[in-house]
Amino acid sequence: MKKWMVLVLLCSIFCLGFSADAFAGDKKLKAGFIYVGPVGDYGWSHAHDLGRQYAEKKFPWLETIFVESVGESDSARIIDRLIQQQKCDVVFTTSFGYMEETIAAGTRYPDKLFMHCSGFKRSANVGTYFGDLYQMYYLNGIMAGALTKTNKIGYVAAFPIPELVRHIDAFALGIKAANPAAKLNVKWIYAWYGPDKAKEAAEALIAEGCDALAFTEDTPAVVEVGQSHSEKGKQIYTFSHYSPMQPYGVDSVVSGQLMNWGGMYAEILESIHNKTWNNKDLWWLAREKAAILGGSETDMINPKFVKALKEAMLDTKDSGKISAYDLVVKRYEQMKQGVDIFDPFTGPISDNKGTLKIKAGEKASKGDLLGIMYYVDNVEGAIPN
Amino acid sequence: MEDIIISTLQRAMVAGTPLLLATTGEVICERSGILNLGVEGVMAMGAVVAFMVTMTTGNPWLGVLAALAAGMMFSIIHAFASVTLQANQVVSGLAMTMLGLGFSGMLGKSYVGKPLSIKMEDWVIPYLSDIPWLGKILFSQGPFFYIAIFLALAAWFFLEKTRLGIQIRSTGENPKATETQGVNVFKLKYLSVITGGGFSALAGAHLSISYSKSWIEGMTAGRGWIAIALTIFALWNPARAIWAAFLFGGIFVVQYLLQPLGISPNFLAMLPYLATLLILLLISLKDPKKLNAPAMLGEPYKRGER
Numbered sequence: 119m120k121k122w123m124v125l126v127l128l129c130s131i132f133c134l135g136f137s138a139d140a141f142a143g144d145k146k147l148k149a150g151f152i153y154v155g156p157v158g159d160y161g162w163s164h165a166h167d168l169g170r171q172y173a174e175k176k177f178p179w180l181e182t183i184f185v186e187s188v189g190e191s192d193s194a195r196i197i198d199r200l201i202q203q204q205k206c207d208v209v210f211t212t213s214f215g216y217m218e219e220t221i222a223a224g225t226r227y228p229d230k231l232f233m234h235c236s237g238f239k240r241s242a243n244v245g246t247y248f249g250d251l252y253q254m255y256y257l258n259g260i261m262a263g264a265l266t267k268t269n270k271i272g273y274v275a276a277f278p279i280p281e282l283v284r285h286i287d288a289f290a291l292g293i294k295a296a297n298p299a300a301k302l303n304v305k306w307i308y309a310w311y312g313p314d315k316a317k318e319a320a321e322a323l324i325a326e327g328c329d330a331l332a333f334t335e336d337t338p339a340v341v342e343v344g345q346s347h348s349e350k351g352k353q354i355y356t357f358s359h360y361s362p363m364q365p366y367g368v369d370s371v372v373s374g375q376l377m378n379w380g381g382m383y384a385e386i387l388e389s390i391h392n393k394t395w396n397n398k399d400l401w402w403l404a405r406e407k408a409a410i411l412g413g414s415e416t417d418m419i420n421p422k423f424v425k426a427l428k429e430a431m432l433d434t435k436d437s438g439k440i441s442a443y444d445l446v447v448k449r450y451e452q453m454k455q456g457v458d459i460f461d462p463f464t465g466p467i468s469d470n471k472g473t474l475k476i477k478a479g480e481k482a483s484k485g486d487l488l489g490i491m492y493y494v495d496n497v498e499g500a501i502p503n
Numbered sequence: 504m505e506d507i508i509i510s511t512l513q514r515a516m517v518a519g520t521p522l523l524l525a526t527t528g529e530v531i532c533e534r535s536g537i538l539n540l541g542v543e544g545v546m547a548m549g550a551v552v553a554f555m556v557t558m559t560t561g562n563p564w565l566g567v568l569a570a571l572a573a574g575m576m577f578s579i580i581h582a583f584a585s586v587t588l589q590a591n592q593v594v595s596g597l598a599m600t601m602l603g604l605g606f607s608g609m610l611g612k613s614y615v616g617k618p619l620s621i622k623m624e625d626w627v628i629p630y631l632s633d634i635p636w637l638g639k640i641l642f643s644q645g646p647f648f649y650i651a652i653f654l655a656l657a658a659w660f661f662l663e664k665t666r667l668g669i670q671i672r673s674t675g676e677n678p679k680a681t682e683t684q685g686v687n688v689f690k691l692k693y694l695s696v697i698t699g700g701g702f703s704a705l706a707g708a709h710l711s712i713s714y715s716k717s718w719i720e721g722m723t724a725g726r727g728w729i730a731i732a733l734t735i736f737a738l739w740n741p742a743r744a745i746w747a748a749f750l751f752g753g754i755f756v757v758q759y760l761l762q763p764l765g766i767s768p769n770f771l772a773m774l775p776y777l778a779t780l781l782i783l784l785l786i787s788l789k790d791p792k793k794l795n796a797p798a799m800l801g802e803p804y805k806r807g808e809r
Binding site (some may be wrong): 156158159160164303305306307308311312313314315317318319321322323324325326327337338339342365366498499502 | 506507510511514518608611612615617618710714715716717719720721722724755756758759760762763765769
């Protein structure tokens with residue numbers, strides 16, 4: 119009896135060993151994602167999570183796991199957990215504040231890969247990636263400038279950091295291209311995620327006379343405010359941000375900017391799988407189809423406002439009289455070809471104190487754009503410090 | 504200029520509405536001697552349940568009723584811990600906040616990013632809404648605004664003028680003496696905590712189906728804590744809570760108007776708490792009796808002990 123049991127035990131151990139070997143042949147690549155907010159924010163973390171889901175669906179060899187709402191001070195612990203307990207091969211850290219901990223983790227686990235979003239520090243096994251939307255803000259600025267009747271346009275912004283100043287300036291340059299008389303007013307809410315704050319800031323802008331609103335924060339609150347005023351007969355034009363928010367404001371959202379992390383994550387993960395990964399910085403714009411113009415998944419511009427945009431005639435240097443709609447389409451095509459063909463930050467550009475910042479004919483470098491901390495000349499007020 | 508003032512005052516009323524509802528509830532609860540720090544959590548539960556039910560049934564009033572029921576049932580946990588088990592009310596309340604915030608996030612996960620197409624129409628009161636200034640500010644608001652004011656006045660009348668209200672107040676002051684009068688102190692405390700929870704849930708329902716018409720995790724954004732501060736600021740009086748809530752709503756709204764003048768929004772955000780501290784300080788220095796705090800607030804009542 120006992121001998122028989124030992125035999126069975128031995129056999130099963132053998133089988134287990136073999137099956138483990140068999141599995142090792144097509145071992146999945148495991149990627150861990152760390153998000154700074156809840157995946158339900160409908161903004162930044164939500165967009166990253168859609169990208170993760172897209173990549174996981176696309177590649178049968180990929181397995182993913184995510185941890186949401188991770189405070190920046192907790193990131194080291196979460197990275198350790200993803201590597202040690204979850205056995206991740208690569209960890210994506212998706213907030214600027216995780217930068218130092220990601221670099222440190224790179225030295226702690228030299229045989230694992232790390233990808234840090236929006237930072238500037240790299241090492242042998244730590245890469246950086248980012249998708250920027252400033253070009254789309256420019257295109258939305260053209261539409262806002264063409265549509266505004268009060269010549270006062272508003273902007274609800276989260277924190278005074280270069281990324282947002284870049285968006286504000288690009289939006290303002292777009293406004294200027296369509297309507298040099300219009301001014302941009304900015305309200306800071308000091309929160310990435312504060313639907314109530316964004317809402318009251320938007321209401322304050324409308325009370326001050328703004329009739330077109332753009333924003334950089336992670337909720338659809340501004341769109342909701344625009345929609346409720348538009349329903350009551352006071353047309354407010356809004357521009358959706360990051361996720362398709364047109365369903366929140368069918369009568370108010372003109373267009374917006376969408377970020378497609380899916381393509382980027384797919385490419386990064388594929389390069390890791392093919393062993394062609396290197397740590398060069400990835401900075402994706404319209405050309406790479408990371409930045410997409412639109413406020414919904416189907417329409418580039420809300421059909422409700424297409425007619426008005428086609429009727430608004432603008433004067434441009436390079437193509438003479440052209441409708442706002444055609445100018446947006448043209449510039450978008452140029453952007454898709456690359457920043458060498460067209461970039462919003464082409465001089466002459468002065469700040470709103472009258473100093474020339476980019477000389478005529480010159481283009482802002484990527485470094486300039488990453489550190490930009492001045493308002494262009496049609497933005498009101500000063501950046502708080 | 505006129506536009507800005509009217510709009511600001513009008514927004515102050517809207518922003519103050521959830522504060523008034525939650526404060527009224529907390530006043531009733533604290534008057535019975537139970538400190539409830541779980542307002543934020545109950546509010547989040549109310550918000551998510553109201554949104555889910557409104558979304559599925561298409562009727563916002565069913566959503567309100569469901570939120571009310573959910574808030575009351577959820578509050579039973581706090582009532583059970585603090586009244587029956589005589590546990591530490593601070594700990595139980597904080598646990599309610601965390602539980603409510605987490606649980607609501609979990610329940611609402613699939614509702615994020617879905618706009619509510621059914622909306623609550625504003626109640627524009629005929630004739631009164633034509634009054635210049637006041638008409639726009641006070642008489643063409645959403646239904647929750649009128650409900651909040653009515654409930655606050657009703658709560659004041661109930662606590663000050665009715666027999667049951669006086670029994671609740673004396674429970675908070677001296678439960679032993681109240682019990683010797685033949686009043687069931689435990690039942691009253693349960694009643695107050697559960698009613699207070701219902702009010703908090705109403706405040707949450709206002710946020711998700713009227714104020715922002717969408718559900719996002721953490722949308723209560725600290726309003727529960729402001730309501731607890733307001734309870735003290737209003738000196739445990741629902742009628743006083745009315746102007747206090749709208750004052751604090753106004754502070755919240757006005758910070759964006761003051762921004763171009765260089766006034767820090769962080770400073771304005773701390774004003775409600777600063778004002779509460781100041782009121783406490785001033786009254787305590789002048790005449791502590793006027794503070795009106797329930798004498799046995801936060802003290803577990805054990806029957807038969809001295």
